[in-house]
Amino acid sequence: MNLSLHQNRRERLLTFISNNSVVLVPAAVELTRSRDTEYPFRQDSDFFYLTGFNEPDALLILSKDNSGQTASLLLCRPKDQLAEIWQGRRLGPEQAKAVLGLDALPVAELDTELLKALNQKTTLYYAQGTYAEFDAKVAATLATLRRYPKRGYVAPTVQQDLRPVTAEMRLFKDQDEIHQMRQAGYISAKAHKRAMQAAKAGVWEYQLEAHILHEFAMHGARFAGYNTIVGAGENGCILHYTDNSCQLKDGDLVLIDAGAEYQGYTADITRTFPVSGKFSPEQAALYQVVLNAQYAACAKVKPGNKFKDALDAACLELTKGLLELGILQGDLEQLVKDNACKTYFIHGLGHWLGLDVHDVGAYKVAGEERPFAPGMILTIEPGLYIPTGSPCDPKWWGLAVRIEDDLLVTAQGHDNLTDLVPKEIAEIEALMAQGHS
Numbered sequence: 001m002n003l004s005l006h007q008n009r010r011e012r013l014l015t016f017i018s019n020n021s022v023v024l025v026p027a028a029v030e031l032t033r034s035r036d037t038e039y040p041f042r043q044d045s046d047f048f049y050l051t052g053f054n055e056p057d058a059l060l061i062l063s064k065d066n067s068g069q070t071a072s073l074l075l076c077r078p079k080d081q082l083a084e085i086w087q088g089r090r091l092g093p094e095q096a097k098a099v100l101g102l103d104a105l106p107v108a109e110l111d112t113e114l115l116k117a118l119n120q121k122t123t124l125y126y127a128q129g130t131y132a133e134f135d136a137k138v139a140a141t142l143a144t145l146r147r148y149p150k151r152g153y154v155a156p157t158v159q160q161d162l163r164p165v166t167a168e169m170r171l172f173k174d175q176d177e178i179h180q181m182r183q184a185g186y187i188s189a190k191a192h193k194r195a196m197q198a199a200k201a202g203v204w205e206y207q208l209e210a211h212i213l214h215e216f217a218m219h220g221a222r223f224a225g226y227n228t229i230v231g232a233g234e235n236g237c238i239l240h241y242t243d244n245s246c247q248l249k250d251g252d253l254v255l256i257d258a259g260a261e262y263q264g265y266t267a268d269i270t271r272t273f274p275v276s277g278k279f280s281p282e283q284a285a286l287y288q289v290v291l292n293a294q295y296a297a298c299a300k301v302k303p304g305n306k307f308k309d310a311l312d313a314a315c316l317e318l319t320k321g322l323l324e325l326g327i328l329q330g331d332l333e334q335l336v337k338d339n340a341c342k343t344y345f346i347h348g349l350g351h352w353l354g355l356d357v358h359d360v361g362a363y364k365v366a367g368e369e370r371p372f373a374p375g376m377i378l379t380i381e382p383g384l385y386i387p388t389g390s391p392c393d394p395k396w397w398g399l400a401v402r403i404e405d406d407l408l409v410t411a412q413g414h415d416n417l418t419d420l421v422p423k424e425i426a427e428i429e430a431l432m433a434q435g436h437s
């Protein structure tokens with residue numbers, strides 16, 4: 001653990017809040033999967049960003065007094081021999097200073113410490129509405145403070161949403177985050193290549209998912225950042241298809257959208273390829289349209305440009321291509337004006353990426369779309385989806401293509417973190433030929 005990294009983030013966060021304030025950042029809660037088994041624990045992204053600590057039942061309290069003096073405190077699970085034999089190791093408050101750079105107390109002291117921390121502060125910052133149980137605790141603490149003024153209690157009068165503050169920080173990745181994101185991209189690219197090579201008729205979608213997850217884990221990424229999408233044939237038209245329960249057939253395309261979560265940070269890659277290892281003429285034609293759009297959009301990712309610039313470039317290529325293939329008819333200029341490609345390009349062009357796959361960060365500032373700036377990481381993911389019954393020649397029906405990469409904005413332009421996995425038709429066919437041999 002890089003101690004000063006998280007300490008610096010906490011210190012920086014405190015520079016964004018007013019004097020005489022308190023900040024509460026609770027850890028995520030464990031979720032039941034069935035009866036007495038839980039889902040794998042996933043830490044709250046803000047909590048993880050500020051502490052690097054991966055246990056539930058914890059709370060980070062940061063405060064700033066009237067003179068601007070700051071303090072921090074962690075509440076966490078105590079060491080407990082029996083609990084640790086059953087459920088796993090705990091850090092314990094005694095180790096928190098050395099490992100996390102934080103003074104800490106056992107979580108049993110939470111109610112008392114919350115009361116102390118909120119008392120006589122003007123402003124309370126936290127992410128209201130994320131954890132119902134924690135909301136209730138905060139409400140109860142505020143009620144106590146309001147109820148007993150004679151004990152010297154004064155409740156904060158202002159409640160601020162902490163999310164915009166942490167979101168703005170998290171939007172701009174530091175060197176450590178860029179490193180983790182590069183790793184996530186590298187691991188995910190390897191997994192996509194492996195799935196391409198493993199694909200053939202008769203393989204089940206969930207078996208390709210298994211290749212992906214195995215490759216992730218073999219490179220230190222035990223979990224995916226989101227549920228893996230493996231859609232063969234028309235399943236590719238279901239944007240968040242995660243059933244992954246069908247068998248691959250020759251003549252189908254497969255769309256895989258998968259990203260490894262590495263040290264908390266996720267990649268988000270989509271590739272589309274033919275089960276047979278060879279694109280049919282229709283598949284190749286549609287694929288090339290999406291690829292042209294993806295290149296055009298990526299070329300717009302540089303400081304000063306906005307998502308809208310990339311979207312306009314992608315839409316122009318998609319519309320041109322759809323017109324050439326006869327899937328759209330009419331005048332190019334008019335079709336672009338009418339956003340005609342949106343009949344088949346049914347989602348957004350991309351999103352911020354980081355600790356969360358659809359990462360935090362405002363897309364607009366003061367009502368205006370914000371320009372790209374160095375340190376931002378985003379996806380560019382145009383797609384075309386032509387489900388059966390679409391208003392075009394039935395030879396196109398059932399085709400779905402999406403191509404998605406993760407781009408780091410740099411001073412010069414951008415750095416594609418996921419370009420290790422091929423996307424040119426000839427490259428995909430060559431890679432698949434190795435796997436099919």
Ligand code: GLY
Pocket residue numbers: 226257268351357381404
């Ligand atoms: N994997 C979800 C997305 O591409 O946004």
Ligand code: MN
Pocket residue numbers: 268350351379381404
């Ligand atoms: Mn995405």
Ligand code: MN
Pocket residue numbers: 257258268269270404
């Ligand atoms: Mn994706």
